[in-house]
Amino acid sequence: MVNVSIARRYARALLDVATEAGRADAVSEQLSSFSSSIGQSRELADVLFNPAFTRDQRTGVVEALLKAIGPVEPVLANSLRLLVDRNRLGYLPDIARLYRDMVDAQAGRVRGHVTSAVPLSTDTLQSLAGNLKQLTQRNVVLESRVDPSVLGGIAAQVGSTLYDGTLRTQLEQLRRELKQR
Template sequence: MSLNQISKVYATALLELAQEANSLESTEEELSSLVGVFFSDDTIRHYFLSPLVDPSEKEQTAAKSVQGKASEIVANFITLVVRKNRFLYLKDILEDYRSGVDRLKNRSSLRIVSKDSLGKEAVDQITKSISSKFGREVRVTEHTDLNLIGGFKIYIDDFLIDASIRAKLAGTREALLQKKIPVGAFE
């Protein structure tokens, strides 16, 4: 089973439980908070990923660490993920869970990736434009990618709008190659 399939299976199971308990949003908030804590601290992350730590000890630690900090559904889910040695997949499970909630709420997930933050005005303008084109509410997350030369990429549901400099350069290169313009023609 691939990474993508594993995270989808766990996310779907959690989504079904949360839907039955009428707690889609609160489950997402709790899971997001816990994933943030687990992955923001190297010591915690290394502990749960270490093959040297006894699996039952990891499970007990996970259960104790979420006890009283999360609902029964989320606490049991985190414990199960640790028991099944799927801790590494938690971030992907969270993303797949969010996508599932968005589908159920007829909402689109919009991820804007740029070299530097685009600023509130630009993000709001992009959000408004995408929302009107897709005819639904849009949930926005903004990420930075230092590997981008410039421009930005927009991921919305299963679509990619690539307005990065790298994509524009690749398009220009392809156009030049197809027209077979000799090198030095622009000098």
């Protein structure tokens, strides 16, 4: 099991340096991109996380990835090199997640998920984000998911709060009420 306190320390240090440079959001996007690219390739993850590979091999792979991604924030590149150097690259997915959460908290944002039966238009998502902003008093960044099993309506989860207006939930509630009678 990964020790989250170690990942939190690296995320906090990266946030402090990136904030000082005024590049916290850019580092967040690039760190998420870097972490997801590793997560999508089993072979790449094996080279970077497997202790059977030498530090020099892992450093070479990280340097090649940094060049492939394009211009990377120097703060992020140095942090990734430090993770390789200290054999902490296995914490990268947790560092990326915690860093994103810290940047969002610092910016007064909260992330949410919207689930609907059909894809939602950009205008609908923006309108929904505005309504959720009024409810939560924070800027809401929404990710959209499509799940045909909701039948109709939408369910929005912001933080730990679920706003469920799906037809599936309403039918289930009606079924329970009819059973009680």
